[in-house]
Amino acid sequence: MGAHNGEDRSITAEGMRRDFGALHAVDGVDLEIPGGRIFGFLGPNGAGKSTLVKILTTILNPTAGRATVAGYDVQKQGGKVREAIGVALQDVGLDPLMTARELLMLQAELFGTPRDEARKTAERLLVTVGLDDVDPKKRAGAYSGGMRRRLDLALALVHDPRILFLDEPTTGLDPASRAAIWEEVRRLNDELGMTIFLTTQYLEEADRLADEIAIINKGRIVAQGTPSDLKREVGDEVVELQFASSEDAASADHALAAVAPNRQVGGGELRLYFARAAENVPELVRALDGAGIRLQGLTIEQPSLDDVFLRVTGEALEHEVNEAGDEGSASPASSDLDAPPGNDDRAEVTS
Amino acid sequence: MNDILLLIGRSLRVAIRQPVAILPNIAISVFFLFVYNSGLSSVAELPGFQGTYLGFILPVSLVSASVGGAGLAGQTLVKDLENGYFTKLLLTPTRRLALIWGPMVASAIILTGQVVLVMLLALVMGLKVAAGPIGFALVVVLAFLWGMAFAGYAAFMALKTKNAAAAQAATFAFFPLIFLSYTFVPQEYVTAGWLRVAATINPTTYVFDSMRSLLNTGWDATSLLVGFAVTFGFATVTGIMALWAARGVTKMTS
Numbered sequence A: 001m002g003a004h005n006g007e008d009r010s011i012t013a014e015g016m017r018r019d020f021g022a023l024h025a026v027d028g029v030d031l032e033i034p035g036g037r038i039f040g041f042l043g044p045n046g047a048g049k050s051t052l053v054k055i056l057t058t059i060l061n062p063t064a065g066r067a068t069v070a071g072y073d074v075q076k077q078g079g080k081v082r083e084a085i086g087v088a089l090q091d092v093g094l095d096p097l098m099t100a101r102e103l104l105m106l107q108a109e110l111f112g113t114p115r116d117e118a119r120k121t122a123e124r125l126l127v128t129v130g131l132d133d134v135d136p137k138k139r140a141g142a143y144s145g146g147m148r149r150r151l152d153l154a155l156a157l158v159h160d161p162r163i164l165f166l167d168e169p170t171t172g173l174d175p176a177s178r179a180a181i182w183e184e185v186r187r188l189n190d191e192l193g194m195t196i197f198l199t200t201q202y203l204e205e206a207d208r209l210a211d212e213i214a215i216i217n218k219g220r221i222v223a224q225g226t227p228s229d230l231k232r233e234v235g236d237e238v239v240e241l242q243f244a245s246s247e248d249a250a251s252a253d254h255a256l257a258a259v260a261p262n263r264q265v266g267g268g269e270l271r272l273y274f275a276r277a278a279e280n281v282p283e284l285v286r287a288l289d290g291a292g293i294r295l296q297g298l299t300i301e302q303p304s305l306d307d308v309f310l311r312v313t314g315e316a317l318e319h320e321v322n323e324a325g326d327e328g329s330a331s332p333a334s335s336d337l338d339a340p341p342g343n344d345d346r347a348e349v350t351s
Numbered sequence B: 001m002n003d004i005l006l007l008i009g010r011s012l013r014v015a016i017r018q019p020v021a022i023l024p025n026i027a028i029s030v031f032f033l034f035v036y037n038s039g040l041s042s043v044a045e046l047p048g049f050q051g052t053y054l055g056f057i058l059p060v061s062l063v064s065a066s067v068g069g070a071g072l073a074g075q076t077l078v079k080d081l082e083n084g085y086f087t088k089l090l091l092t093p094t095r096r097l098a099l100i101w102g103p104m105v106a107s108a109i110i111l112t113g114q115v116v117l118v119m120l121l122a123l124v125m126g127l128k129v130a131a132g133p134i135g136f137a138l139v140v141v142l143a144f145l146w147g148m149a150f151a152g153y154a155a156f157m158a159l160k161t162k163n164a165a166a167a168q169a170a171t172f173a174f175f176p177l178i179f180l181s182y183t184f185v186p187q188e189y190v191t192a193g194w195l196r197v198a199a200t201i202n203p204t205t206y207v208f209d210s211m212r213s214l215l216n217t218g219w220d221a222t223s224l225l226v227g228f229a230v231t232f233g234f235a236t237v238t239g240i241m242a243l244w245a246a247r248g249v250t251k252m253t254s
Helices: A049-056 A078-084 A100-110 A115-128 A145-156 A175-192 A203-209 A227-234 A246-255 A277-291 A305-313 B002-016 B023-045 B053-083 B085-090 B096-124 B132-161 B164-179 B193-201 B204-217 B221-250
Strands: A011-020 A023-033 A038-042 A064-069 A085-088 A163-167 A195-200 A212-217 A220-225 A237-243 A263-266 A269-274 A295-301 A347-349
Touching: A011 A049, A023 A049, A023 A064, A023 A212, A023 A220, A038 A049, A038 A175, A038 A203, A049 A064, A049 A163, A049 A195, A078 A085, A085 A145, A100 A115, A100 A145, A100 B002, A115 A145, A145 A163, A145 A175, A163 A175, A175 A195, A175 A203, A195 A203, A203 A305, A212 A227, A212 A305, A220 A227, A220 A305, A227 A305, A237 A246, A237 A277, A246 A263, A246 A269, A246 A277, A269 A277, A277 A295, B002 B053, B002 B096, B023 B053, B023 B096, B053 B085, B053 B096, B053 B132, B053 B164, B053 B204, B085 B096, B096 B132, B096 B221, B132 B164, B132 B204, B132 B221, B204 B221
Parallel strands: A038 A195, A038 A212, A085 A163, A163 A195
Antiparallel strands: A011 A023, A011 A064, A212 A220, A237 A269, A237 A295, A263 A269, A295 A347
16 A cells, blocks of 8 residues: 555553552553554543554653564664654644744754755655644744644654654644644555554544554553444444533433433433434433423434443543634534534434 | 754854843953953062963953853843744754854854953953964864853753853852862962962863963973863763753654
């Protein structure tokens, strides 16, 4: 596949552990990621995602365990690993006094690219990430958050890596910047066969991009598979009820306890899990009527990764697209990219 | 070697973009030269004093320029650590040595420029270098090496503390290094026992001696050898300290 056909693009980990004092940030992770895939590593803040990325990219030594990236041992062959990988960490590291071209050229030259070639690489990548029309004299310190992310992605690509690590590449980005990065990630994987290891706390990001997903919680992988496999494992259909207030939702949660044993309440919404959702809707509506609770909306959905996450961890993963948005305060419906996972499967029923 | 050159070039470029980090250091060196030379020049009239007071006080100004200029290496490293660019560089195949040496050599180059500027100013003020043009060049080389030694110390403090304020505070070593020595008058006129002890321990004393011999009295092999040996020794120790601290920061095994 692509320019590096035949070269090892896999990632493996065996009993990977990293402690910080008494905290087990990564607690016995095993991975087997074949080359050429987009692997999504999903988990809440503090789950151990970034620590694992730092270990796999040779920045941090593990406390125990063994890992290989591109066929090289991350501890014993760090130099070889670094030649094979591109990395864009969550904390974007740019020298604020340098321009984008200077940063790209220096990075390329440090990877051994001759100067003329490095200049061409810089120009090509600026086009790729859509920064070619920025004032060439503008220094990285004056870039917006989205521009910094895009430049950081370009920096990770200067040496045509076989494997790309992206640690929460779209956290805090506006929908347009997020869409641009998603598109580029897809292209790199499709056209160049690059293995992409992507951590995210956005369920929809993992759902849309990843061929395979691992869910990490408290340093351990709690579920792994393709997005559809994982959702299938949850097995049920979901009825989502919308209320005017969280108090109404809480009352409904109480009122429907007998009708729907599996429930999740959050804000003004109540999610109910059934084997066949539609059969239960009349009884739900009757029960709510009986309790005098006014329903504002009702939808039947396929289970989402939200539900998978809830099932395997017992905790809800927040829907960050709306909540994390430093720049993106758009509602889920404002952009197709922001729509919740499983949106295409959604069957709307008005109440 | 190429990675070191690239990183030296990058540190120089960035340093030039923030002249505010360089100019005060030049101003302090020039201030020392003017104020002490005009205020204390009668010291040269004491019996037994060799050469001019300008040649005697100039090394204080030069060491001030080199110690102050070397602090730039620490500031560059702290900024890189704070804004994450150091990690970006760590993710390249660049040698760890190059990551530390880039800012160190760059700051030594900048401080050498400052030293040459101050020396040219001294020439304008009437300085006659006893050891001639080669002596002039050796004074510059000594200042460069002393700057490298202090850059190693600044890099060590930066990598250990990872904190701009702490790294800045570390440059206060500047004061004992410069003033606990035979800074303003020759050794024979210093009577305080504690200062004589401090001056003997202080490696700067031997740098002053070497520079003063070149500027005021001509070629003195013993003074030169001791001066260069102390400077190399100090630079080696601080260089090893910086690399050791770098290992801690990078957590690298290869």
